[in-house]
Amino acid sequence: MNNKPYNTLLIITLVLFIILFVQSVFHPISLKSLKGFYNPVDKPDLTYKSLTDGSYQRDFEEYKRYSFAFREWSIRLYNQYLWTCYHKTYNGWIDIGKNDWLYESEFVRDHYESMMYKYTSDATEMATIFNENAQKLCKLQEILAKHNTHIFVNMIPGKDVICPENLPDNTQYFHPEGIHAYDFYKQRFDELGVNYIDFVPVFKSEKETADYPLFYQTGTHWSNIAATHAFDSIMRYMENLGGMNIKNVEVGEKHKGKVREPDDDLEQLFNLMFPINKGDYYYTDTRVIDDPTAVMPKLITIGDSFFWTISYNFNLGGIFREYPYWYYNSTIYFDKRYNSTKDVNMIDELFNADFIMLNYCTVQLYKLGNGFIDNAFALLYDDEINAPMSDEIIDIERRIYSDSEWFNSVKEKAARNNISIEKQVALDAKYIINQSEN
Amino acid sequence: MVFSSNVFLLYFLPLFLICYFICPKKFRNYVILLFSIVFYAYGAPDFILYLLGSTIANFYLVKAMRKTEKSGLKKLYCALAIIISLGLLVYYKYANFLLDNVNALIGLFGANAIRMAKVLLPIGISFFTFQSITYVIDTYRGNNEPMEKLTDYIVYIMMFPQLIAGPIVRYCDIESEIRHRQYSTSEFLQGFNRFIIGLSKKILIADVIGFQVDKLLAGDLAIMDSGTAWITIAAYTMQLYFDFAGYSDMAIGLGKIMGFHFPENFDNPYNSQSITEFWRRWHMTLGAFMRNYLYIPLGGNRCSKRRMYFNLWVVFLLSGLWHGASWNFVIWGAYHGLWLVLERMGLKKFYEKIGKVPSVIITFILAMVGWAIFRIEDLNQAFTFIGRLFAFDFSTFSINADAQFYTTLIVALVFSFLALFPFGKKLQDAVYYKEHNTTGTIVLWVIAIFMLVFCLGALNATGFSPFIYFRF
Numbered sequence: 088m089n090n091k092p093y094n095t096l097l098i099i100t101l102v103l104f105i106i107l108f109v110q111s112v113f114h115p116i117s118l119k120s121l122k123g124f125y126n127p128v129d130k131p132d133l134t135y136k137s138l139t140d141g142s143y144q145r146d147f148e149e150y151k152r153y154s155f156a157f158r159e160w161s162i163r164l165y166n167q168y169l170w171t172c173y174h175k176t177y178n179g180w181i182d183i184g185k186n187d188w189l190y191e192s193e194f195v196r197d198h199y200e201s202m203m204y205k206y207t208s209d210a211t212e213m214a215t216i217f218n219e220n221a222q223k224l225c226k227l228q229e230i231l232a233k234h235n236t237h238i239f240v241n242m243i244p245g246k247d248v249i250c251p252e253n254l255p256d257n258t259q260y261f262h263p264e265g266i267h268a269y270d271f272y273k274q275r276f277d278e279l280g281v282n283y284i285d286f287v288p289v290f291k292s293e294k295e296t297a298d299y300p301l302f303y304q305t306g307t308h309w310s311n312i313a314a315t316h317a318f319d320s321i322m323r324y325m326e327n328l329g330g331m332n333i334k335n336v337e338v339g340e341k342h343k344g345k346v347r348e349p350d351d352d353l354e355q356l357f358n359l360m361f362p363i364n365k366g367d368y369y370y371t372d373t374r375v376i377d378d379p380t381a382v383m384p385k386l387i388t389i390g391d392s393f394f395w396t397i398s399y400n401f402n403l404g405g406i407f408r409e410y411p412y413w414y415y416n417s418t419i420y421f422d423k424r425y426n427s428t429k430d431v432n433m434i435d436e437l438f439n440a441d442f443i444m445l446n447y448c449t450v451q452l453y454k455l456g457n458g459f460i461d462n463a464f465a466l467l468y469d470d471e472i473n474a475p476m477s478d479e480i481i482d483i484e485r486r487i488y489s490d491s492e493w494f495n496s497v498k499e500k501a502a503r504n505n506i507s508i509e510k511q512v513a514l515d516a517k518y519i520i521n522q523s524e525n
Numbered sequence: 526m527v528f529s530s531n532v533f534l535l536y537f538l539p540l541f542l543i544c545y546f547i548c549p550k551k552f553r554n555y556v557i558l559l560f561s562i563v564f565y566a567y568g569a570p571d572f573i574l575y576l577l578g579s580t581i582a583n584f585y586l587v588k589a590m591r592k593t594e595k596s597g598l599k600k601l602y603c604a605l606a607i608i609i610s611l612g613l614l615v616y617y618k619y620a621n622f623l624l625d626n627v628n629a630l631i632g633l634f635g636a637n638a639i640r641m642a643k644v645l646l647p648i649g650i651s652f653f654t655f656q657s658i659t660y661v662i663d664t665y666r667g668n669n670e671p672m673e674k675l676t677d678y679i680v681y682i683m684m685f686p687q688l689i690a691g692p693i694v695r696y697c698d699i700e701s702e703i704r705h706r707q708y709s710t711s712e713f714l715q716g717f718n719r720f721i722i723g724l725s726k727k728i729l730i731a732d733v734i735g736f737q738v739d740k741l742l743a744g745d746l747a748i749m750d751s752g753t754a755w756i757t758i759a760a761y762t763m764q765l766y767f768d769f770a771g772y773s774d775m776a777i778g779l780g781k782i783m784g785f786h787f788p789e790n791f792d793n794p795y796n797s798q799s800i801t802e803f804w805r806r807w808h809m810t811l812g813a814f815m816r817n818y819l820y821i822p823l824g825g826n827r828c829s830k831r832r833m834y835f836n837l838w839v840v841f842l843l844s845g846l847w848h849g850a851s852w853n854f855v856i857w858g859a860y861h862g863l864w865l866v867l868e869r870m871g872l873k874k875f876y877e878k879i880g881k882v883p884s885v886i887i888t889f890i891l892a893m894v895g896w897a898i899f900r901i902e903d904l905n906q907a908f909t910f911i912g913r914l915f916a917f918d919f920s921t922f923s924i925n926a927d928a929q930f931y932t933t934l935i936v937a938l939v940f941s942f943l944a945l946f947p948f949g950k951k952l953q954d955a956v957y958y959k960e961h962n963t964t965g966t967i968v969l970w971v972i973a974i975f976m977l978v979f980c981l982g983a984l985n986a987t988g989f990s991p992f993i994y995f996r997f
Contacts, residue, residue, distance in 0.1 A: 093714060
């Protein structure tokens with residue numbers, strides 16, 4: 088028998104195992120990484136206790152799940168098999184709808200029962216919370232307007248609202264339909280006179296007429312091109328609200344292009360080898376028109392990820408003098424000074440801004456402000472006397488923020504008292520005023 | 526450490542293979558020894574000394590037994606070696622179970638429960654205990670000479686491929702290979718392919734089905750419709766087979782890579798035409814152990830019919846108990862013992878009359894019902910479930926299709942029954958045992974490499990659920 092080919096295969100097998108081992112340990116070959124965010128698993132510490140109780144082995148295996156050799160290839164291969172053969176994914180954030188349309192699970196849930204159930208199953212309780220939030224926002228709007236800061240809500244339709252025809256049949260959500268934040272807020276904002284811009288009816292009417300997709304089969308956010316046209320309208324809205332001339336943006340003709348983030352953001356999470364959507368993607372280019380008479384306002388955006396799509400398509404630096412993005416009122420982007428909302432000088436930020444946009448899609452509206460409304464309200468409104476904070480108190484609050492040592496001590500006190508920093512700042516400021524009055 | 530884990534596949538196995546084949550042949554047993562100790566210590570560091578201690582004690586007791594000419598002393602050494610092995614097994618595996626039952630019993634008379642710290646079970650104890658018993662008894666019977674080198678004996682007991690889940694390798698089966706074994710590249714490749722087949726059975730079939738079985742059995746069994754109940758138990762029947770047979774394939778494959786020939790453990794068990802035949806095809810090395818070291822010493826067939834039935838029951842009760850320290854395993858053993866007795870009493874003739882296919886179907890159903898007792902530890906729940914199987918209530922049955930589950934289940938069923946047909950048997954033999962020409966070998970090797978990558982993906986893709994942006 089000719090053993091040569093067998094010997095060659097044996098050697099190749101051993102070499103493959105060596106490569107597998109070396110790649111697992113040292114990762115010399117860098118591969119196209121898998122898409123999406125996940126909580127990283129840290130390498131566990133090896134201790135006698137962790138080894139003997141088995142926790143080290145368990146944690147190390149879990150750690151290796153995220154860093155084994157050629158993970159990217161093997162996971163893409165298996166995911167492709169799941170998708171091709173079963174139209175299935177292990178990604179728990181995504182539901183596969185009709186005609187291979189992809190939806191984030193939360194959108195499906197909101198459609199069939201409402202996101203209210205993430206808070207409570209009691210509709211009255213939910214309505215009370217929404218109502219309080221709306222009322223606070225209304226008072227905040229009045230106070231801020233006196234400082235020439237205009238706060239408004241930008242309500243963006245979710246994919247489930249505009250493309251319900253491809254939603255998967257409901258097999259998961261069995262609560263009776265609860266309160267939808269969008270319906271509640273829209274009505275209440277009208278009653279209270281809260282500033283808002285609502286793209287739900289606009290998108291619904293444009294769905295049949297627009298010559299570009301408002302949402303793509305493979306993405307969860309509004310399409311780049313839809314967001315571009317929408318933001319043009321938002322800028323005009325801001326002009327009216329603030330009574331100022333903001334630079335115009337020229338929006339070009341639509342053209343086909345290679346898919347860009349976030350038009351296939353859900354598909355990216357599948358981590359497949361081949362694309363799902365074989366259709367065309369459309370884009371448009373924008374150009375800020377120079378206008379010496381226009382002002383460059385400061386815009387603070389607080390909200391969900393729909394703002395990213397705007398930021399991808401506009402030269403925001405050419406329109407706004409500052410445009411910090413307080414992502415879910417937590418991490419701050421597009422701001423050189425701050426990384427987190429816990430560090431900002433809130434008084435200065437609120438009063439120096441020209442516009443504060445609460446930017447939420449219909450699904451995320453149930454957590455409108457992500458605590459911002461409460462925090463700002465605590466600083467600017469005195470619940471005890473049911474009136475805006477006095478200028479003296481606000482001045483003390485500003486001093487607390489400006490003095491980093493003082494501010495840090497207040498932050499620690501807030502953590503100890505388990506209240507928000509803003510509440511603690513307000514309490515301390517009021518205490519100082521009371522002490523000085525006595 | 527289990528074979529279907531990243532640590533084994535990406536670290537342990539590559540490192541072992543590299544060391545094993547780089548090392549001169551005369552040192553390879555030391556490589557096996559070292560890696561086997563690491564393998565066991567990684568999974569159960571607390572018990573490694575116990576395993577080594579009992580193994581060393583056995584080695585010297587058997588040596589002393591062989592040396593002595595006095596038959597009484599010989600028996601004493603033999604008994605002592607067996608008592609050490611079985612005693613540790615009884616203590617570690619059954620102490621909690623025995624105590625629970627004693628406490629339940631004395632509780633009936635109002636006595637206070639006896640308290641004892643929970644005894645943890647060393648992994649693989651049931652397997653290596655039986656292996657050491659085969660060594661002691663075979664040497665006592667004069668079937669083989671005892672090992673000369675302690676390290677060789679430890680290699681026999683602790684060799685990592687079969688340490689945790691078998692097959693139970695009789696000492697006489699691999700005695701000569703421990704001392705001196707032939708290496709061939711074609712056997713290496715066959716072993717590699719066999720390992721990958723086992724890995725695929727475990728990850729791509731057993732784990733996929735098992736995930737759904739766990740979900741189904743977590744529901745309220747009392748209201749489960751009969752259709753779902755049958756699908757559940759059929760799925761579990763496949764899960765168990767592909768899990769266990771897959772593990773055996775991996776062990777046999779690794780053995781071949783290393784130059785050993787471990788005995789086969791499964792031979793298409795669901796193609797059996799009776800429960801008696803089932804036990805000749807399912808976990809064959811356990812069956813052989815029970816036959817050689819328990820059934821025959823009890824008198825086997827060479828006694829009165831009554832005694833033979835009794836022997837069968839004892840063997841199966843103990844076999845049930847060997848699988849786990851819980852009453853459901855005892856009942857499961859008794860259940861199988863009952864069918865074996867009934868088959869000896871005449872049921873087998875009935876099977877012969879009705880022909881191959883009906884008897885295979887009946888045996889398969891009987892095995893499935895048995896697995897319900899095996900799987901559902903709470904006996905009330907187990908009998909509730911069996912009640913639902915035979916309630917024939919299909920009124921609420923609906924297939925909430927997970928296409929992957931059903932496809933995998935069908936594939937598993939097809940593979941399980943393939944060997945009933947001549948072409949299936951031929952195909953199976955070709956994949957498992959046949960020596961292929963160069964082209965065939967290369968094709969199988971390429972498929973094996975692909976399957977390895979695929980299995981790694983399956984092992985790690987499950988539960989990998991990234992999201993678009995971080996949320997707060």
